[in-house]
Amino acid sequence: MYQYRxxxxxxxxxVITQPNGLPDQERLSHLVDxxxxxxxxxxxxxxxxxxxxxxxxxxxxxxxxxxxxxARQLLASIGQVKLINTYAQLFEKYDTLCSQVLVTKExxxxxxxxxNMRNCLEILLQNQVVPxxxxxxxxxxxxxxxxxxxxxxxxxxxxxxxEALIVLTNVDGIYTGDxxxxxxxxxxxxxxxxxxxxxxxxxxxxxxxxGGMITKSxxxxxxxxxxxxxxxxxxxxxxxxxxxxxxKAVHTRFVPEKKKSGKKKWLAHAENAATGVVQxxxxxxxxxxxxxxxxxxxxxxxxxxxxxKKGDIIRILDEHNKLIGLGQAEYGADxxxxxxxxxxxxxxxxxxxxxxxx
Numbered sequence: 151m152y153q154y155r156x157x158x159x160x161x162x163x164x165v166i167t168q169p170n171g172l173p174d175q176e177r178l179s180h181l182v183d184x185x186x187x188x189x190x191x192x193x194x195x196x197x198x199x200x201x202x203x204x205x206x207x208x209x210x211x212x213x214x215x216x217x218x219x220x221a222r223q224l225l226a227s228i229g230q231v232k233l234i235n236t237y238a239q240l241f242e243k244y245d246t247l248c249s250q251v252l253v254t255k256e257x258x259x260x261x262x263x264x265x266n267m268r269n270c271l272e273i274l275l276q277n278q279v280v281p282x283x284x285x286x287x288x289x290x291x292x293x294x295x296x297x298x299x300x301x302x303x304x305x306x307x308x309x310x311x312x313e314a315l316i317v318l319t320n321v322d323g324i325y326t327g328d329x330x331x332x333x334x335x336x337x338x339x340x341x342x343x344x345x346x347x348x349x350x351x352x353x354x355x356x357x358x359x360x361g362g363m364i365t366k367s368x369x370x371x372x373x374x375x376x377x378x379x380x381x382x383x384x385x386x387x388x389x390x391x392x393x394x395x396x397x398k399a400v401h402t403r404f405v406p407e408k409k410k411s412g413k414k415k416w417l418a419h420a421e422n423a424a425t426g427v428v429q430x431x432x433x434x435x436x437x438x439x440x441x442x443x444x445x446x447x448x449x450x451x452x453x454x455x456x457x458x459k460k461g462d463i464i465r466i467l468d469e470h471n472k473l474i475g476l477g478q479a480e481y482g483a484d485x486x487x488x489x490x491x492x493x494x495x496x497x498x499x500x501x502x503x504x505x506x507x508x
Contacts (some may be wrong), residue, residue, distance in 0.1 A: 151397045152379070154313040154351030155274075156194040159185065160303035163200035164320040165385035172208045173201060177234070177386065181318075182240040184391040185280065189246065193395075194275050196310065197237075197248075197282045198303040205229030205236070237282050247279045252286035255296060258305060259423045264416055268309050275310075301419075304369045307378050308415035315373055316394065317366055318385025323402030324367055340367075341405045342375065370404045376418055377409030410505075417463065417476045417505035424465045424476060426458025426483060429500070435468045436507055438475065445497035446477060446504060448489035457483040464499070478503040 166178045185195050203222060206229025234250040238478045241248045251271065257263050274281050283306060286298055292358075296302045300317060307315040327334035370380040383394050383401035393399040410418070431440070434450025446466060458464050459482045466475040477499030479486075489495045 151216065152314065152395050154193055154379075154395070156196070156310065156312045157188075157314045157316055158196045158198060158303055158307040158310070159391065160299055160317045161200060161385060162200040162317070162319045163204060165318050166199075166201050167204040171204060173204050173233075173236070178236060179240055180388065181385065181391070182237065182244075184389065186241070186244040186246060186416070187392055188321055188395065189244075189280070195280055196271065196275070196306060196312070197280060198299050198306055198337060199233070199237070199282050199284055200299050202229040202233050202284055202287060205232040208232070208397065223288050230284065230288075233284075234282060239278060247277075248282050249274050249279050251281050252281045253283065253302065253423055254286050254289060258419065261416060264309065271306075274455055286434065298365060300366050300369045304373045305419045307373055308376055308419060311412070311415075314379045314381065315370075316369065316381045316383065318383060318390065319363075319366065320384065320386050321363075322384045322387075322400050323382045324363060336400055337402050338400070339403050339405060340371070340374075342371075354365045362378055370402075370416060374404035374406050375410075375413050377406050379406045380404035403503045411502065413478075413503055414505045417478065417503070420463050420476055420505075421465065421473070424463040425456065426454070426462050426464035426479060427456035428464055428486070429453045429455055429467045429471070430474075432469055435474055438466075438504075443501050445501045446475075446499040447497050448486065448495045449491060449493045451490045451498065453484065454483050454487050454490065459483075466499070473507060475504060475506040477505065489507075 161181060168174045168175050185197065188195055203225045206225030206227070209228050209232060210224070213223060216224065230252070237248050251266065257267055264488055270280055283302065285299060287303055300391065303315055303317065321329050323336040325334040325336055366382055370382060373380050381394055381401055381403050383390055387399070390399055392403060429452045430446070430450045431452050434446070437444050437450070438446065452469065455467070458479050460479055463477050464477055464479050465473055466477060468474050480498055480500060486498050
């Protein structure tokens, strides 16, 4: 049995969409019933829900004259109203209020925006309101888009210091092969040492979603590194949430590592907000990735590849241009160039503002 105080539940489009592309009202209603039951146990639930485009599809027929981006914007804009109204009506049965929170990647671009959004979500939870979060597909196009709502759910889990992220999809978890083939089994537990999941998971995407199981597993791994348990389970199975929390559902669980600070959780998901790039030598790489808490010192810097100002997020690359971490700069690129290669200098990135990839 899992005892959590705060969980993020991500509902994929393949869970609440019928094969014909229209919303599955019965499944959505059943999921809300479960969220209400969990909330009665004293668990705070935050929903990250897809389904706006499918909801829009149920209201309007899009002609061929629109390109894919315009069609998505049209369907999402209309469908988001229907989706949140559906949630509101379903929660009303339990005298529970829900709220709509639409976000884009831009909302995570700096710590001020990040903290403003966190404060909004916290005040909703303090007033027993269930936040229903979705990407704002009306303005999110191309580079502004999340990989999919799995990435968004991971960000929200980190932001709100959730104890668990439950990702609901249309299969029982991550399998050792194609779920449709005999002999494939659910991998029930993944640790940090774990296994190379890329050899198991399918790169195929669902018909209505953007991200496949590879996306889910990589985000789950990153979130677990930050100290948050991740469960990937089948949202089309009856009572999946209550059964999962009771320890009875077959699914994949990513075992969490030691909890990271709030700043490190923010940095873990901030690669797209990074402006600067620095390259470090093998010695600096070894020290940073060792078990000892270390800051990024100028002596280990080979090159300042892209400029940055004090307070900017920078990407830290090794000699082979592989990303090893992200950090917040203590001073600007000009000063960093002056100190580059020198010993006994102030850190460019202090350990407290440094997130390292495992």
